[in-house]
Structure formats: C-alpha cells, structure tokens
Amino acid sequence: MHDRLWEIVELDFSPDELLHYETLFTIGNGYLGTRGAFEEGYPGDTPVTLVHGVYDHTPGMLVPELVNVPNWLPINIYVDGTPFKLITKTTDFMRPPEGVVLGYRRALNMRRGVLTREVLFRAPSGNIVRLEFERFASLHDIHVLAQRVRITAVDGNAHIRVESAIDADVTNAGVPHYLPEFTLDDRGDTIGVELKTQQSKYIVGVASRLVSPRRIQTGSTEKRPYTVTSFDLAQEDWVVLDKFSSIYTSRDALSPLETAQGKIAEAASVGYEELRARHEAEWAKYWATSDIHIDGDEEAQRALRFTTYHILIPAPRLDERVSIGAKTLSGLGYKGHVFWDTELFCVPPLILTQPKLARNLLMYRYHNLPGARHKAQANGYDGAMYPWESTDTGEETTPQWSDPQPDGTKIRIWTGDSEQHISTDIAYAIEKYWRWTGDDEFLTQYGAEMILDTAVFWGSRVEEKNGRFEISQQIGPDEYHENIDNSVFVNRMVVWHLQTAFAVLDWLKANAPADHQRLVEALKLTPERLALWLDITQRMYLPFDTNEGIHVQFPGFFDMEYIPVPHYTPRIGSVQAMLGHARTIQTQVIKQADVVMLMALLGENIGVPEGFSVREVMLNNWNTYYPRCDHGSSLSPAMHAWTAARLGLIDTAYELFDHAVHIDLHDNKGNVRDGIHAAACGGVWQAIVFGFCGLHIDAAGQPAVDPRLPEHWRSVTFTVYYRGEKQTFTVKNPALVSSS
Numbered sequence: 106m107h108d109r110l111w112e113i114v115e116l117d118f119s120p121d122e123l124l125h126y127e128t129l130f131t132i133g134n135g136y137l138g139t140r141g142a143f144e145e146g147y148p149g150d151t152p153v154t155l156v157h158g159v160y161d162h163t164p165g166m167l168v169p170e171l172v173n174v175p176n177w178l179p180i181n182i183y184v185d186g187t188p189f190k191l192i193t194k195t196t197d198f199m200r201p202p203e204g205v206v207l208g209y210r211r212a213l214n215m216r217r218g219v220l221t222r223e224v225l226f227r228a229p230s231g232n233i234v235r236l237e238f239e240r241f242a243s244l245h246d247i248h249v250l251a252q253r254v255r256i257t258a259v260d261g262n263a264h265i266r267v268e269s270a271i272d273a274d275v276t277n278a279g280v281p282h283y284l285p286e287f288t289l290d291d292r293g294d295t296i297g298v299e300l301k302t303q304q305s306k307y308i309v310g311v312a313s314r315l316v317s318p319r320r321i322q323t324g325s326t327e328k329r330p331y332t333v334t335s336f337d338l339a340q341e342d343w344v345v346l347d348k349f350s351s352i353y354t355s356r357d358a359l360s361p362l363e364t365a366q367g368k369i370a371e372a373a374s375v376g377y378e379e380l381r382a383r384h385e386a387e388w389a390k391y392w393a394t395s396d397i398h399i400d401g402d403e404e405a406q407r408a409l410r411f412t413t414y415h416i417l418i419p420a421p422r423l424d425e426r427v428s429i430g431a432k433t434l435s436g437l438g439y440k441g442h443v444f445w446d447t448e449l450f451c452v453p454p455l456i457l458t459q460p461k462l463a464r465n466l467l468m469y470r471y472h473n474l475p476g477a478r479h480k481a482q483a484n485g486y487d488g489a490m491y492p493w494e495s496t497d498t499g500e501e502t503t504p505q506w507s508d509p510q511p512d513g514t515k516i517r518i519w520t521g522d523s524e525q526h527i528s529t530d531i532a533y534a535i536e537k538y539w540r541w542t543g544d545d546e547f548l549t550q551y552g553a554e555m556i557l558d559t560a561v562f563w564g565s566r567v568e569e570k571n572g573r574f575e576i577s578q579q580i581g582p583d584e585y586h587e588n589i590d591n592s593v594f595v596n597r598m599v600v601w602h603l604q605t606a607f608a609v610l611d612w613l614k615a616n617a618p619a620d621h622q623r624l625v626e627a628l629k630l631t632p633e634r635l636a637l638w639l640d641i642t643q644r645m646y647l648p649f650d651t652n653e654g655i656h657v658q659f660p661g662f663f664d665m666e667y668i669p670v671p672h673y674t675p676r677i678g679s680v681q682a683m684l685g686h687a688r689t690i691q692t693q694v695i696k697q698a699d700v701v702m703l704m705a706l707l708g709e710n711i712g713v714p715e716g717f718s719v720r721e722v723m724l725n726n727w728n729t730y731y732p733r734c735d736h737g738s739s740l741s742p743a744m745h746a747w748t749a750a751r752l753g754l755i756d757t758a759y760e761l762f763d764h765a766v767h768i769d770l771h772d773n774k775g776n777v778r779d780g781i782h783a784a785a786c787g788g789v790w791q792a793i794v795f796g797f798c799g800l801h802i803d804a805a806g807q808p809a810v811d812p813r814l815p816e817h818w819r820s821v822t823f824t825v826y827y828r829g830e831k832q833t834f835t836v837k838n839p840a841l842v843s844s845s
C-alpha cells in the first residue's frame with residue numbers, strides 16, 4: 106500500500122522543534138502513551154510514558170496527576186567509541202570530534218502505528234553507518250512494547266557497542282512521584298525495575314530485554330539497569346537488534362515486575378516480526394471503520410488521519426475505569442485530567458466507529474458515580490454532579506488556583522465550582538451512544554442511572570424565581586465569563602437533559618419495567634420530583650432577544666465592552682492573552698463556541714420563540730457570536746466549522762476546519778509540547794461527518810446524509826455503525842460530479 110497520505114514525516118531535525126515532534130510522534134495502545142523522544146536522548150527532551158489510571162497526588166501539589174513511568178526507550182549506540190547523538194548542524198562533513206549526522210528522516214506511519222527513524226552518521230573515525238530505528242506499542246497485546254535497530258556499516262569497518270537501558274530516574278517535570286525504595290533486577294538477560302507511587306501507592310513494574318546476535322552483559326547504575334553488547338561490522342555488513350519491553354502496574358497485576366518479565370519472555374519467543382504483524386492487523390481493524398476518505402484534498406486527508414490516530418491511541422481497549430485526558434497520554438498538560446473534552450468531542454467519533462471503545466469511556470463515568478454523588482452532596486444538592494476535572498477517584502480535581510502569572514499573582518480558577526454543564530455533557534454522550542448503538546443493556550444497567558441521577562441533581566440545582574426557573578453562578582463553554590447567571594447554553598441543555606430523562610423513563614417503563622422500578626426507587630424519582638422536572642422544562646428561562654432574533658449568551662453580555670476580534674489578526678495567541686484576564690472578562694470577547702456549540706449539539710432543535718424561523722435565528726446567532734470569538738480554546742474552531750457547514754457557509758467552514766485539523770501539526774496554539782489537543786481531534790471528525798456530510802438519523806429512524814462539501818472536495822467516504830450494522834456512505838460533491 107502506498108503510505109504517503111498515512112505518514113507524518115520530519116525530514117530535518119531541529120532542536121527548536123524537539124518537544125513539538127515528541128508530542129506529534131507519540132505512540133500508544135489505549136493502555137499507555139509514549140512521547141516520541143529519541144532512544145539516545147537529547148538535551149531538554151521529555152521522554153514521558155503515561156499509563157492510564159496511574160495518578161499520584163504528591164504532598165505539596167494542588168491536585169493529582171498522571172505519573173511518568175520509567176523510560177523504556179534508551180538505546181545508546183557507540184560507533185568506534187563515539188556515542189551516536191543528533192549533533193547540531195555543521196558543514197564540516199568530515200571529522201568533527203563528535204561525529205556528524207549526514208542525513209535524517211523520521212516518520213510516523215499512522216496506518217501501521219509504527220514510528221521509524223533513519224540516520225546516516227559519520228563517526229570521527231571516518232566510518233559511516235546507517236541507523237534505522239523502529240518502535241511500536243502493540244495494539245494486539247497492550248503490555249508489549251517493541252523496538253528494533255538495524256545498524257549497517259556503509260563505509261568502513263566499524264566497531265559498534267550498544268547499550269539498552271530502562272531509566273527509572275524519572276519525574277513529572279521535576280516533581281517526584283515515587284517512594285525512595287525500589288526493586289531493580291539486572292540478572293540474566295532481562296532487566297527490570299519496580300517502583301511505588303508516593304501517595305496513591307500504585308506499583309509500576311517495567312522489564313526489558315535486548316535480543317542481539319552477539320553476547321550480552323547486564324548491569325546497572327543506581328536507577329538504570331542496562332544491557333550491553335558489542336561487535337565489529339565489516340563494510341556493507343549489518344546487524345539487527347530487538348528490544349522488548351513490558352509495563353504492568355498494580356492496577357492490572359499482583360506482581361507487576363514479575364508479570365512484565367513473563368511477558369518479555371513470551372514476546373521474545375514470538376519474535377519482532379510476528380509481534381509487528383499482529384499489531385498491524387489490529388490497526389487495520391481500527392482503520393476499517395475509523396478512516397474517512399477525502400477525495401480532492403490530500404493535505405486535509407493526511408491531517409485528518411493524524412487527528413483520528415490521536416483519538417484512537419489513547420482510547421482504552423480493555424479498561425472501563427479510565428478515560429481520555431484533555432492532552433491524551435501524549436504530554437503532561439492538564440495533568441492527565443479528564444474534562445468534557447472526552448464526552449462531547451472524543452466519544453462521538455468512537456460511538457459511531459468503535460462503539461466498544463466508546464462504551465469503555467462511558468463506563469468510566471458510571472464507575473465514578475460515587476464521586477459525582479459526593480460532589481453533589483458536598484455542595485448541598487441531590488443526585489450526581491460530575492467533577493469538571495476527573496482522575497481515578499471520580500472526585501473533583503480541578504485546581505482552585507492557577508500557576509503564578511508573569512507578575513507573580515495567581516488567578517482563582519472557578520471551573521471546578523461553576524462549570525456544571527459537564528453533567529449534562531455526559532448525559533448527552535450517553536444518549537447519543539444509546540441512540541446510535543441500540544445497546545439497551547448498557548442503558549438499562551448503567552446509562553439510565555447516570556442520565557437520571559444527574560437529572561436529579563439539576564432538579565435540586567435550578568432556582569425558581571421571577572416566575573420562572575433560573576440557574577445562577579455558571580460557567581458556560583465560554584470560560585472568559587465566570588459565575589454568570591442564566592447561560593443560555595446551560596439552561597437550554599438542562600431542558601434537553603430533563604426531557605431526555607423523561608424519554609429514558611418512558612422507554613424503561615415500556616421495555617424494562619423491573620429496571621424502571623429499581624431506578625425509580627433507588628434514585629427516589631417521586632411523582633413530585635417528576636412534576637418539578639416537567640415544570641422546569643416548561644418554565645426555564647432561555648434568554649432571547651426578540652429585537653435581534655438571537656439567543657443571548659447570558660443577560661448582560663451585550664452591556665460589556667465590544668472588542669472587534671477580527672481586527673486582532675494575524676495573531677499568535679488569544680485576544681485574552683493580549684488584553685489580560687482582568688480586562689477580557691469585562692468584554693464581549695468569547696473564548697470558544699458557546700451559543701455556536703449549542704447550535705452544533707441541538708441543531709434545528711435549538712428552540713426559538715414563536716414567529717421566528719430556526720434558520721433565521723441560527724444565522725443571526727452565527728453573525729453575532731462568530732465575530733466575537735477569539736478561539737482561545739482549541740475546542741472552538743471545529744465546532745464552528747460544524748455549525749458553519751450546516752448553515753451553508755462553506756468557505757468559512759472550510760477555513761475553520763483547516764485550522765482545527767492542523768492545531769497540533771502546525772502548533773497553532775503554540776503549546777503542543779504539553780500534549781495533543783484531544784478535543785480538537787474529535788471535533789474535526791464531527792465537523793466532517795455531522796457538519797460537511799450532515800449525517801443524522803432521519804424521520805424513518807435510519808442514518809442519512811445531507812452533504813454540504815467544500816467546493817474542491819470531490820467526495821467523502823466514511824463508515825459508521827448504526828445499531829450493530831456497519832454502513833459506508835460516499836457523499837459526492839454535486840458541483841464536481843456534474844462537471845466531471
């Protein structure tokens with residue numbers, strides 16, 4: 106297969122791009138993610154491997170974070186005694202004292218889930234070797250990590266020494282997470298370490314074996330067990346070395362190190378090529394449904410595969426007690442915490458293409474219902490109130506204060522207190538999963554309880570005043586405006602939530618009466634409570650300006666200073682970064698799709714007062730809010746693209762899509778070093794499928810499309826599951842079809 110459109114290639118190494126590419130070239134398998142750091146290391150690199158669910162709350166830190174586990178990558182190669190390193194560029198190709206890199210190519214093949222690097226290196230001795238590195242985190246067996254190095258003597262007879270190690274002297278950017286005691290094993294041909302996290306007491310075991318055609322020797326320095334081998338290579342001769350590593354934690358094994366050692370023995374006997382073939386076969390299954398084919402836009406095609414790849418690699422395959430953090434497992438940003446990014450951005454593509462993975466993610470929220478109930482209770486409410494930021498315990502883990510700003514001050518973070526729409530976002534994902542998969546067992550056993558108990562929360566949260574229901578002290582998607590009253594996004598989604606709760610109850614009554622009864626009793630769904638819900642759906646305050654024919658983001662929004670956001674271009678950061686936090690919150694600058702997000706989620710069902718047409722209001726909303734949005738969040742452009750496409754604003758939709766799909770590849774936010782923007786990745790999939798292609802369930806209950814494609818796209822082909830059946834759609838661009 107021709108893989109040009111399946112590869113992200115780095116042709117020239119630049120130290121300035123080191124951390125950016127480390128993030129882009131992350132590999133993973135739903136169990137762990139490993140950043141694309143080099144085998145031999147590089148000054149200032151961040152070789153991070155994160156394993157789902159392994160959080161630690163080190164004393165002195167505000168909140169828990171995912172723990173960087175020992176680095177399994179190190180392979181150091183010495184050519185005629187000189188360590189191979191990526192040396193800063195030089196024009197002296199002959200004999201600089203540290204050797205010289207004559208050529209370099211690194212590529213992430215997303216179809217195969219394999220990262221490769223080729224380097225031509227001239228040692229100071231004058232001998233030239235070609236080094237070919239390859240690595241993958243097996244999708245077939247999530248505890249198998251494999252590396253291969255092929256060393257060829259291109260010019261001259263070279264003496265080669267290879268050292269393979271596990272580096273257990275790791276921290277999270279300087280923050281230590283392990284207790285001082287550790288176990289180290291460097292006997293025989295397999296090396297290993299076992300450590301315990303400080304507060305959470307998770308045990309992490311890592312084992313590794315270098316398979317070499319020549320004799321090997323093991324040893325260790327402090328926290329670094331290693332294996333060495335050495336040999337002479339005659340000109341044009343080559344040698345292949347394989348390194349197998351395995352990671353287990355006390356979340357999945359009683360004796361993590363021992364289990365990892367056993368896995369290594371198994372992997373070594375299977376052999377590298379067979380392991381890779383099994384791994385690639387699993388990737389082929391993923392892509393069979395997850396790939397979207399765009400005919401007419403190679404760059405968008407490649408970038409889209411990249412974003413889809415980064416949704417697939419963090420999605421847990423076997424574990425329903427973990428979820429995808431805002432930066433996936435590709436970096437330390439947001440400390441591995443789980444936000445609404447998962448349910449509204451990452452889960453929908455998985456619902457339609459990998460329903461089992463989507464189910465695992467939703468089960469994470471089910472297992473964390475106790476944390477959500479605890480949060481509701483602690484705040485004086487009933488039911489379940491999900492945390493804005495969630496980790497392994499399901500408790501609220503949003504920090505209350507920011508890191509120090511440039512002037513040394515800290516900013517109070519209110520999202521953990523006031524960004525309460527997360528409970529409804531989770532309900533939205535559950536309903537979507539149920540509607541598309543028809544997984545009634547999930548609904549009756551797990552999903553209904555989450556939808557209903559979060560509805561109970563809202564019933565206790567709304568306030569009856571001014572002859573209607575209101576909700577005060579909220580943060581909507583637009584986080585620049587904090588603790589506001591009556592966010593139209595929040596209030597409207599709560600109405601949707603309660604209406605959905607009724608639909609679920611009706612369905613249960615008719616189809617699963619015993620479960621209906623069980624939930625009514627357990628969650629105390631009394632007639633009074635249900636009457637209140639109905640009342641709320643009818644008398645909720647939904648701010649609307651009848652003069653302008655628009656939904657009002659929240660009352661008072663238009664009284665604030667107007668800033669012409671489009672004038673602030675071109676810009677690198679957000680308008681907020683230019684104006685400062687204190688000023689921005691007093692202006693009409695919007696951080697991200699808010700009313701626009703509501704239009705994406707509810708579409709034509711957004712609801713408008715009598716006498717208004719939905720389309721007219723949606724267009725008015727767009728014309729009002731789009732020019733006020735500074736896309737300060739990476740979640741924003743894709744939601745705008747989706748909405749613009751539905752409104753038929755195709756050029757704008759394409760521009761926004763193009764921006765969104767390159768957020769990480771082009772480092773559009775300037776912070777890719779901290780990790781992949783998971784929500785943007787899920788958002789672009791939705792912008793294409795729901796936006797440009799208009800996929801929906803029609804009145805007859807069947808999936809149908811309503812395409813509005815960018816003018817240069819000839820067609821889009823995608824596959825989705827609907828109620829267990831796979832269906833492939835090819836959506837053509839009528840303009841191009843008729844002219845061809």
Ligand code: BGC
Nearest residue numbers: 431444445446584697738740
């Ligand atoms: C966005 C939130 C998002 C969070 C994590 C914030 O900047 O405003 O909507 O959940 O980042 O990605």
